Amino acid sequence: MFNMLVGENGEQIILCHICNDKATGKHYGAISCDGCKGFFRRSVRKRHNYVCRFDKCCDITKNQRNACRSCRLQRCIMAGMKANAIQNERDAIGKRKKPEPDSNQILELLLQSEKHCQQLRSSVIKRTEQVSYDCGKVKWKNDDQRVATLDDVGKSIHQQLALMVEWAKSLSEISKLTVEDQAALLKCTAAQVIILGVAYRSLSLNGAICLANDRLLPKDHAALIGDINCVVGRIIDELVVPMRNLGIDLVEYVILKAILFFNPVSRGVNDHEAVENARLLFLQALEKRCSESPQGCECRSGRLLLLLPSLQVVAQQMVEDVQLARLFGFANVDSLISELLLHDEKPSTDPVIIQSLASPLEDVKQEM
Amino acid sequence: MFNMLVGENGEQIILCHICNDKATGKHYGAISCDGCKGFFRRSVRKRHNYVCRFDKCCDITKNQRNACRSCRLQRCIMAGMKANAIQNERDAIGKRKKPEPDSNQILELLLQSEKHCQQLRSSVIKRTEQVSYDCGKVKWKNDDQRVATLDDVGKSIHQQLALMVEWAKSLSEISKLTVEDQAALLKCTAAQVIILGVAYRSLSLNGAICLANDRLLPKDHAALIGDINCVVGRIIDELVVPMRNLGIDLVEYVILKAILFFNPVSRGVNDHEAVENARLLFLQALEKRCSESPQGCECRSGRLLLLLPSLQVVAQQMVEDVQLARLFGFANVDSLISELLLHDEKPSTDPVIIQSLASPLEDVKQEM
DNA sequence: TGACAGAGGTCAAAGGTCAA
DNA sequence: ATTGACCTTTGACCTCTGTC
DSSP states (O other): OOOEEEOTTSOEEEBOTTTOSBOOSEETTEEOOHHHHHHHHHHHHTTOOOOOSSOSOOOOOTTTTTTOHHHHHHHHHHTTOOGGGOOOOOOOOOOOOOOOOOHHHHHHHHHHHHHHHHHHHHHHHHHHHTSOOOOOSOOOSSOOTTBOOHHHHHHHHHHHHHHHHHHHHTOGGGGGSOHHHHHHHHHHHHHHHHHHHHHHHTTTOSSEEEOTTSOEEEHHHHGGGTOTTOHHHHIIIIIIHHHHHHTOOHHHHHHHHHHHHSOTTOTTOSOHHHHHHHHHHHHHHHHHHHHHOTTOOTTHHHHHHTHHHHHHHHHHHHHHHHHHHHHTTOSOOOHHIIIIISOOOOTTSOOHHHHHHHSOHHHHHHHO | OOOEEEOTTSOEEEBOTTTOSBOOSEETTEEOOHHHHHHHHHHHHTTOOOOOSSOSOOOOOTTTTTSOHHHHHHHHHHTTOOGGGOOOOOOOSTTOOOOOOOOOHHHHHHHHHHHHHHHHHHHHHHHHHOOOOOTTOSOOOTTOTTBOOHHHHHHHHHHHHHHHHHHHHTOGGGGGSOHHHHHHHHHHHHHHHHHHHHHHHTTTOSSEEEOTTSOEEEHHHHGGGTOTTOHHHHIIIIIIHHHHHHTOOHHHHHHHHHHHHSOTTOTTOSOHHHHHHHHHHHHHHHHHHHHHSOTTOTTHHHHHHTHHHHHHHHHHHHHHHHHHHHHTTOSOOOHHHHHHTSOOOOTTSOOHHHHHHHSOHHHHHHHO
16 A cells, blocks of 8 residues: 655655645544545535446546546545534634735726826816806905805815716726615715825825815915815814824825725615625725835834824715804705715715716716 | 433433534534534634525524525524633644734734723623623513613713723823823714724614613613604614624724724824824734735625714714704713714813823723 | 642643635 | 646644633
8 A cells, every 4th residue: 555655855755545635634543645635525415426437437637537537436435534523514614815906906997097087077177167256145355266255165065975976886896886875975075085085195295285177275274165074174183184194195195085985884885795795895905015015114104094083074064064064045056965964864866976877978078 | 301312322412402413412502413513613713694585483403404594593592502612723633734913903902901991891880780691692681680771871871981991001002192182082983982892782683772781771762862863773883783794803893993083183182193193003903914814704894884974973963963952951061072972072170081091090990 | 638620731732724 | 628837725733821
């Protein structure tokens, strides 16, 4: 019998008593390899009745063992395997390690989505810039053309919401969700997505934020146009400054946006698990990237994630600002803002969100 | 009950209360076999949360006990096994493995602070209730004396605020801050600290939260006592359930609490950097612990941190609830609540917070 | 001080997973 | 659908620790 070999480094290699492959221990009563072990278990469990097509004396070697199941099973029994060593089926084990969904590809797709929306934004700004509107609500002392009016704010929010829907539609992970869940995510995270975008755009500014249409809104002018909750100040103090200190980059920004978007506890979401899985995907990508980053100051991913609590509260405050603005008639709140940002229910009409989720890009461009 | 058999030689054989296999003694509070003993220990240690794939009533016998881990664990608990009988991991027996890095002093101190406050809480409950409770267990009916009244809610908030100040005072990292910054942190994070504590206390409850005085507040009773913002429901849906799914443990809870407390962008904080440094210390501890925890829990630290955005918003909503309750005169809002939670400025009197930060423990006990 | 009960740990041999 | 390399869980058996 040749049930033992000497390996390259002088170690002993035990061979499978059934097929002479390298054995991995004793299984069901016989020294055997993982292949024969699995084969025997499956055969017994499924009560297979194999019939040899030849003479019941097939060679069972590593390379030929799959040629005749009947003879292989016969040899398993001959080698001492016992069917009663097979136990009942057990509970499912925790899902095995993911096949590494290649976080680089995930990032690539996220960046594409981002660039797609950036281009869309640029084209819209160019188109609307030619029209000069002076709705005359508030005039700034420093009549810089780029300082935002209340109307700019409203327009900017509208644009960003429309862009956000486009962005969300372009995420491959979203296709696994029902349209209702997609809408729920959009509604629950719209304000945050907008604010995060504003903060990121404003990284190089000092004491002001940059709206979607590139108008600037200084901290101390915000109160004049209805920012009762000091949202602008809080964006700067609690988001822009920490982000700048961290030196957040575009990739980190888009991952963070995706993570906050796929919030499994968003109201109205039914399939929490699917959302959680998507979030986890991005979380893994974030942690991987941060651990590989050269400027990987310690706990980078954690510090980035810790931007989100502030973001969520500031977003909430912005929603309040908008609600108050509408209440007092300061601002024109359209149906997109009303539905996505303020969560107004309009059972009478076809919801704008569902519509937007289904409509092609060109329609959206017109809308903006 | 068939918990005993007579063996071949006339000796009595004790049976496992979980699966009826031969028992090897009492383990973690229940007569059980070695299999169930090991299963329970592993399940608790690894913070597994199993889901029954059938109807939560699987047979647990010697031959079938491995078919459903959810039901097996359920039976372990039913048979009287207690998770708190599971001790910390010890040094490996013999000389097998485990380098066992130096036990983290930061975590030790945090745990001490927590236990200190737990004891304080217990003593206050005992003093004020003179009834001993078995908090957080399965028993619980609608007409239970333990259902909270509006008064209980107010008392509970007050107690928790007082306890929080004690907790904060006991953190060694806080001594590096000025009293003003300490007060600012307390004010900005009080609501969150309270909510996180409530959520953690309520992990084993279903559809209800457990107040600081061990009164229970069911989700559907909350609206009746002024919970306009559905805070209780949101605590359960957005915090308790995710925390339970994660299998958060005490150490993770206390670190998370410390991280949220040392929020460098809290309004009124002057020395942002000192707060940031403290936060980073705990963030490092969290990431270290999560990375060392048994394999399979990917991105654990990130997932824990992602509880915080929900926490911050829910906390905000609770503050609103309290504000409204005061506005409509539903509830008696004392100066501690008013100053710490609602951020009322009272320039005329000596602020309660500064006072509490400076006063010894005995005074505080009287206060509660 | 020694027997015991109930904590802890070990590791062979069961189980399951999932790309190929 | 089956295979098999690779990973997880189980439980019989053993050590350690505190108590009486």
